[in-house]
Amino acid sequence: MEPSAVAGTQALLDGREARLLLGLDFAGTYVFAVEGAIAAIAGGLDPLGIMVLSFATALGGGILRDLLIGATPPNSIRDERYAMVAFAGGATVLFLHRFVTYVPPLLLVTLDAAGLSLFAIAGARKALDFGLRPLMAVLMAAITGSGGGTLRDLFLNHVPTVLRADIYAVAALAGALVMVAGQRLGLPSRTMALVGGAACFALRMVSVWRGWSLPHFSLTGME
Amino acid sequence: MEPSAVAGTQALLDGREARLLLGLDFAGTYVFAVEGAIAAIAGGLDPLGIMVLSFATALGGGILRDLLIGATPPNSIRDERYAMVAFAGGATVLFLHRFVTYVPPLLLVTLDAAGLSLFAIAGARKALDFGLRPLMAVLMAAITGSGGGTLRDLFLNHVPTVLRADIYAVAALAGALVMVAGQRLGLPSRTMALVGGAACFALRMVSVWRGWSLPHFSLTGME
Amino acid sequence: MEPSAVAGTQALLDGREARLLLGLDFAGTYVFAVEGAIAAIAGGLDPLGIMVLSFATALGGGILRDLLIGATPPNSIRDERYAMVAFAGGATVLFLHRFVTYVPPLLLVTLDAAGLSLFAIAGARKALDFGLRPLMAVLMAAITGSGGGTLRDLFLNHVPTVLRADIYAVAALAGALVMVAGQRLGLPSRTMALVGGAACFALRMVSVWRGWSLPHFSLTGME
Numbered sequence: 001m002e003p004s005a006v007a008g009t010q011a012l013l014d015g016r017e018a019r020l021l022l023g024l025d026f027a028g029t030y031v032f033a034v035e036g037a038i039a040a041i042a043g044g045l046d047p048l049g050i051m052v053l054s055f056a057t058a059l060g061g062g063i064l065r066d067l068l069i070g071a072t073p074p075n076s077i078r079d080e081r082y083a084m085v086a087f088a089g090g091a092t093v094l095f096l097h098r099f100v101t102y103v104p105p106l107l108l109v110t111l112d113a114a115g116l117s118l119f120a121i122a123g124a125r126k127a128l129d130f131g132l133r134p135l136m137a138v139l140m141a142a143i144t145g146s147g148g149g150t151l152r153d154l155f156l157n158h159v160p161t162v163l164r165a166d167i168y169a170v171a172a173l174a175g176a177l178v179m180v181a182g183q184r185l186g187l188p189s190r191t192m193a194l195v196g197g198a199a200c201f202a203l204r205m206v207s208v209w210r211g212w213s214l215p216h217f218s219l220t221g222m223e
Numbered sequence: 224m225e226p227s228a229v230a231g232t233q234a235l236l237d238g239r240e241a242r243l244l245l246g247l248d249f250a251g252t253y254v255f256a257v258e259g260a261i262a263a264i265a266g267g268l269d270p271l272g273i274m275v276l277s278f279a280t281a282l283g284g285g286i287l288r289d290l291l292i293g294a295t296p297p298n299s300i301r302d303e304r305y306a307m308v309a310f311a312g313g314a315t316v317l318f319l320h321r322f323v324t325y326v327p328p329l330l331l332v333t334l335d336a337a338g339l340s341l342f343a344i345a346g347a348r349k350a351l352d353f354g355l356r357p358l359m360a361v362l363m364a365a366i367t368g369s370g371g372g373t374l375r376d377l378f379l380n381h382v383p384t385v386l387r388a389d390i391y392a393v394a395a396l397a398g399a400l401v402m403v404a405g406q407r408l409g410l411p412s413r414t415m416a417l418v419g420g421a422a423c424f425a426l427r428m429v430s431v432w433r434g435w436s437l438p439h440f441s442l443t444g445m446e
Numbered sequence: 447m448e449p450s451a452v453a454g455t456q457a458l459l460d461g462r463e464a465r466l467l468l469g470l471d472f473a474g475t476y477v478f479a480v481e482g483a484i485a486a487i488a489g490g491l492d493p494l495g496i497m498v499l500s501f502a503t504a505l506g507g508g509i510l511r512d513l514l515i516g517a518t519p520p521n522s523i524r525d526e527r528y529a530m531v532a533f534a535g536g537a538t539v540l541f542l543h544r545f546v547t548y549v550p551p552l553l554l555v556t557l558d559a560a561g562l563s564l565f566a567i568a569g570a571r572k573a574l575d576f577g578l579r580p581l582m583a584v585l586m587a588a589i590t591g592s593g594g595g596t597l598r599d600l601f602l603n604h605v606p607t608v609l610r611a612d613i614y615a616v617a618a619l620a621g622a623l624v625m626v627a628g629q630r631l632g633l634p635s636r637t638m639a640l641v642g643g644a645a646c647f648a649l650r651m652v653s654v655w656r657g658w659s660l661p662h663f664s665l666t667g668m669e
Contacts, residue, residue, distance in 0.1 A: 041663055049608075072513075132300065134303075136301075155609060217270075219261070292523065362501075386486075387492050436492065440487055442546050443547065
């Protein structure tokens with residue numbers, strides 16, 4: 001489904017699409033930063049800690065992915081606009097912290113699922129662009145999508161939620177797997193990115209709605 | 224003791240040796256992954272967490288070393304077989320978790336000590352190959368051997384065991400020191416790698432057998 | 447205020463200044479390592495843990511900065527003297543641990559504030575040299591100055607102090623902001639480095655003296 005237009009139109013479309021993708025990336029960064037800031041306040045951190053957790057939650061996953069795939073300096077260290085967006089998310093919570101409890105949880109969950117899908121697909125895409133093998137690109141989707149939340153939990157001295165509850169990184173893995181598999185089958189990459197992102201979003205939303213978690217095991221065979 | 228054979232035989236030997244080393248590396252990765260998965264189940268993680276801890280415990284030390292010495296992307300990110308072996312270790316525990324308690328502890332300790340020795344020597348070797356100074360190469364041995372277990376403990380919200388008990392990183396340091404010192408004295412590098420690895424293995428096994436730990440100190444001078 | 451001397455004198459001055467800066471860098475490393483070792487003993491770590499925390503506290507911030515700005519291998523991995531100085535700090539505490547309680551707290555706080563100022567200014571300077579934007583250079587000042595202490599707290603299984611109490615990273619940010627802003631206004635870089643470092647030192651010392659902390663917020667609007 002690549003548009004087969006003349007070069008000028010193509011460049012125009014590409015420019016528009018690039019701006020749209022950048023806008024979505026900033027929106028996802030903002031949402032993750034807001035969630036990091038809320039967790040920081042709930043964890044008793046001070047305003048500096050709130051800003052650090054906004055930054056780490058929103059950008060930590062992408063930074064870790066970039067370090068691992070050799071894309072240094074990481075994109076969000078080179079381009080200061082990502083830090084500005086993350087700090088804007090932190091500042092929003094700082095100034096409106098009295099009203100955070102009025103935000104409908106479903107709204108936050110939905111925006112977070114959208115951010116997760118975007119980060120997962122973009123993470124896998126970038127890993128493939130840097131020459132990683134398909135399996136590793138799928139792993140990078142999970143790291144991009146859930147690495148920031150893992151860092152946030154480590155700073156707050158919790159066992160990372162993603163390792164013990166919810167269908168979260170699994171949704172990122174599933175979405176990236178759909179995208180990478182489709183591309184290997186020769187399907188158009190833009191379409192497969194949309195399908196993979198939708199799969200991640202749908203799996204995450206349904207799992208929250210139905211209260212799905214992965215099963216737990218114990219070393220004696222009982223729960 | 225470098226074999227002074229004709230080029231063809233040399234290449235054949237090198238090919239065999241390279242395959243042997245790769246096989247040992249995979250075996251060590253598998254053992255460390257199994258240990259990470261067992262710790263993950265004991266810590267109440269879900270299957271995703273079990274796989275993450277398998278990966279982090281088995282490959283985290285080598286990845287950290289590669290990031291620090293500038294060998295990016297890290298070897299186990301570029302070569303997907305390492306991730307496959309680590310996930311195989313995690314899957315083994317996941318499917319056989321009821322039988323884990325029947326594994327003789329001495330077997331796990333022995334395999335772990337062998338993995339530690341291999342990782343420590345390989346880590347120091349690679350650091351030297353990347354131009355690091357001898358002292359730093361010895362430190363990289365400890366990071367390669369115990370970095371994964373440290374990550375595992377941090378994910379599980381424990382103070383890393385390696386920092387407070389056992390002779391573990393110290394065995395890695397000692398083995399690497401023997402190897403690096405021997406090479407500086409002009410002894411053949413392959414022999415010194417074997418001697419250093421044996422020293423690490425022996426020190427680790429004897430310390431487990433005798434229950435050795437490093438002494439503890441307090442700021443008031445008493446234990 | 448760059449000295450407008452003949453080339454020879456300039457080189458001589460530069461050599462002296464370079465040696466002075468290196469000496470200060472080692473002194474800051476030593477102080478941070480001593481603090482890491484004291485925290486390690488207080489946290490019940492063994493001698494290996496004491497040495498690891500000396501290294502991580504003293505050099506972790508600079509290593510993290512170097513990884514993030516793409517200066518790999520990090521300076522303190524390439525130049526083994528930094529590790530030697532850090533281990534000397536750890537060994538000092540190990541051998542003199544009975545006397546640590548006799549060290550006046552104000553002395554440690556003052557030396558630490560001096561180290562923080564030096565690390566913050568040097569961190570921002572290096573980030574600018576590597577082409578980072580001013581905002582990111584200011585962030586790198588905070589990471590260089592407080593990243594090591596954050597790592598130390600994570601190893602000891604604490605929520606990092608810098609995220610919840612004291613004016614510490616904020617002093618690093620303020621000092622670096624003064625330096626970067628002054629340079630953008632065309633003021634001489636050496637002078638602005640001194641002014642920025644003095645600002646960081648003064649803000650840190652006054653905040654300890656007056657017991658300043660950042661305010662805390664809660665999600666219900668009350669403390």
